[in-house]
Amino acid sequence: MVLDLCPEFYVCGKENLLWQPEDDEHQRRCWLAPKPDVGAADPVAKKMPKAVPDGLATTVAPAALSSRYVQTFAGRELSRTYATAHSIAGCPVYSGTVPKSAVTLAQPPGLPLDRSRCMAILPAVQHPATIIKRVRKAAPRVTMRVVQPAAMPYMQVRFPVQPVYPMSRETSFLGGYPMAYSSVYVSNRVVLPPRVLVRPPEGWISVLLSGKPLAVVARGEAGASTPSKQEDSAAPAEPVATANGHEQDGEGAIARRAKWATWTPLPQEVWDNFPRAGDGGRPTSLGAFKKVVGEAAAGEFWGLNFPLSADQFLEMGPDWLTKAMHKAGTLPKDNRIVKFTDFDIKAAKTTESTESTEASWGGAGIKILLSVDYSREPVGDEPGKDMFVKMPHEFTGKNERFKISVTINGDWAETMFYNMLSGKLPVKTPRIFFADMNRRTTNFIWVMERIPYGSDSQKSYGPGEILPPAGKYRDWMLKDACEMYYAHSRALARFFGWFYHTNQTTNQVAECFGHPAAMKTMHEIFDRVRPLNPKARDAFYVKCLADPKMAPVVESLGLAPAAAESFLAMAESFIRNVATHCFPKKLVEEATLKKALNEAKEIAKHSQEIAFYMQMIPEYYTLAHPNAQIDNAIFWRDGNGIMECGLIDWGGAMVGMPIPTILAGSWLGAEPDFMDEHEQKLVKCFANEYKEVTGVNLDPDLLYMDYKLSQGYSLPGVCANVQWCTRLATREQWKGIKDRFDKQIDDVFLMRCYYVQIEFVLALLRTRSPYPLFLEFMKRTGMKKKP
Template sequence: MQRWVTGDSTGLEFPADPDTLRDAGPEFLTTALRSFGILPQENRISAITRFEDCTGGSTGRKALLDVRYADPAAGLPTELFVKFSRDFDDPRRDRGKSQMELEVAFGALSAGTKLPVTVPACLFADYHHASCTGMLLTERISLGQNGIEPHYDKCLDYRMPDALGHYRALLTSIARLAGAHHGGALPDLVTDRFRYDADKVTVGRRAPHSAVELTDQVHRLAAFADRYPALLPPAAGRPEFTTRMLAEVGTIAAAEVAVMNWLHATDEQVALCHWNANVDNAWFWTEPDGTLACGLMDWGCVSVMNVAMALWGSLCSAETELWDEHLDGLLAHFATEFHAAGGPVLDIARLRTQLLLYAAVMGVGWLLDAPAYLCTALPGEAIDRFDPRIADNEPVRAQLLMLSNVLHLWDTEDFGALLNVFAQD
């Protein structure tokens, strides 16, 4: 079954899934690249020499393509990656189809604008808003080849060399894009085109939890910590910490709207940011001078947002040890790079408070009930997170580590006191 849709930006009819693209062949790819000004009229794609479905990710279908040009001109990529917003065969994955709208827009922006951050070269991007159907075609990053480091999976930083150095490089890229936008180096249309919209960066609305539901979640968390003592920070198993969570969880949940309003109103920290810059959405290489550099991919839900939100998106899947030992240094590094790229001087104490409060409200809203899922996915016996049944299961290891980071911060930073600071700001 062929599925085509007409793009809102280019007016070009484009395939909505890999099978249709495969059938469309070199002729469509030639037309698409010409429409984006990538391929000269006198050249064309003469053959697709590889077309392979690519698994992974939480939404849409993906494929790897190798192509051959009639005139193999220098600079034209032959190894390509295509991403679709839709997965017509999987309703769960298809629910996230709207998340690609901003990614497509960012791809188009990157094709016509010199950015201060390295991204995969965009060859074609378009989206049909009415059906949430999009297609993004880019160069494929050759991970583990030609001086590029291997791919690093999310929440497996204990397997990554020099984690601190990699996160410094990651935050450098985020800071440079945000600082450049704040300083006016990007087109004026960016602020409106990528304005933060909660409906675009979430899949469905989350119903607020009642006081009884929040209490039940805390008790389930405590029972989970007792059953699996090696999976969460030691504090999670202490009765006094459970008592503190029960006393504070309602206040944190009730503060979410006010905290988000505060973040959005802090103008000097609001800029264009990658929404989810975990290390698995980055690639790394070493420059000739020895500097570790970072490119960013998978720009789903890219938005103009408070940089504290982007910092959580980058650090939420880091090892808890990184938070414990290097958070202040990383925030100072981010602030320096942000200012050097054109942004204002940041109040690091306020940035830190906003990052922690965002972690608090996101943790209570999205992660506190993770044990309800984890108990269905884990074996009955005690286990640690290095066991292959966790390490090789991304949804399990990701929820565990992100929840662990929230609990560690709750224990060591005192969310209740931070809410008092916020109320007095």
């Protein structure tokens, strides 16, 4: 059975009741109730109240937005439960009038996480209601699904004695359905939004609001059993690939698009003045950067000056943050921040040895765990008291501030993501309270909801509870790493699937994350490639490489051969002359090392050509998270014990980075032994989930080849980072370092990242080298090796 939460219905143990509001809101939705033996269904309005015998559930058809299975049992008592008060993007907030006799208002929750929930209360009240339809089901399995939570008073209804495991909705962490709490039990009463309905998992139809599908069978519902093992969820049946990977537009494609293209494009009057991609006058040299980095300047989204450091932020205090959140529209005008109650700075020293927990906070900027008090208690989906703030490091000359702000230049894209998309997608992303940047000075500030991470990595967590954060290149500390990587694979497929559908309906996202000239060239190539079969694509690829007009395009991608060779030589020198004793012996035996480096060098000569091949495949076009390792994700289990994943830390988000290249970078930090067993399975998991979301068949074998090619041409760029290993420790200090678990490596964030990368590259080249598939690619396309 399925529980759907919508504004007009509530469930009461043995009955499903339709509450008739005083206005005609329900008339706008022509809900149809299916009959077990009849294809058509009568309108809800025609149905008369009927008594419902014990053991029966009633039904009315809802919209399908997202679902996860939960099992109900009888016999245990409950103290409290929660229901959301946040509306889904694209669904209007309910505005009906609730009869006072039918409602008891719940008090605002006291905990920060509870602001998107409402606590159960004990007194019961009666409701004017109409009984809808009965369907015989014994001991049903229940799915809870949020269809349209509404900002409105909550109603109390009677509920049978049974444990309930509410599931999370795929949207922002705290702004939507409850994300983090353990099992709760319903005793006598439960507070729910005034529309909840129970229906059988198949054989239903609904007429929905504009832009939604006429009929949807949610994944895994129609006659399918709930997955019982992680592998079942991770690896569904292999899809059958079509010639070009595309699904023809049809009912299935329309239904998928309605489900996944949930982001609403900006209104024209907003879009006309909305910031776009571009350099914005950012400095391009160290000298120019030094001149402006300390300059106060207004942000480009909201027009306010903002603090440049943690000290300035503390000095500008609650008054500035109130003004900023009022400007962004995230804090109601009748409320304000009156006090900072906690101001805990993290990741301030990424080039020094710190405590192990401090070294887990990343290296791209300082983080502030901020807690605040308000002039009045927040209600509904208003911002809570616990926030997370990120700002760039102050430039010292020793840290990576110049590299991150100028060379990588990913902060504008992250600011764009937060203002445009974050918290509004079918894949969980953080909810933002204020985000702005000035590109000319490279300064920024992001204020967002604080994710309620667990703190004990050995503890077992309940449904919806966020697991402790994964440390970069610290998978050896994770007890659930295998499940996390499969969840991560599915989450990436869903996010790329969201973009696939959204890009069919609007170009706003692409325009904000891509360079117009590059996008124009890219789409011209896509138009040529899309109708071709694989053999014709290879022929077109070779033809492009021989075309002098395409040379600038090819040369703009990947690393030039000379640069790639120099970075590999730098890594070889470090391995042979500085840190040989730190690496596992099996990786640096002369024959093994020589073979690995020779293969990497040969692939590197063709880095630009391989990069161009990836770029020209239209099915690989997406909005990229270029640093999507699992430390930039959050994890929790659903009610059936399946691991789920959300994505955070969107620096450098862009259109144009191909899907195989993103995957290769995303899993670079996984333990080599794990990847030896699971690498190809993870790629197949991604392909299966992507097909489920989009209908697009990415041949798993071809995708795996392109994933391996992406690994190969990316290796020189990884090796470039080895310079930090000799900047952060002298040769003499390296003599005293034992291995990657030594505190001089593991407790210095940048050292850990850039040393462990090299060790993992050597392990990759030893057991999973991309070289054999590189040779196969060269043979298939007819390309000649470079001398």
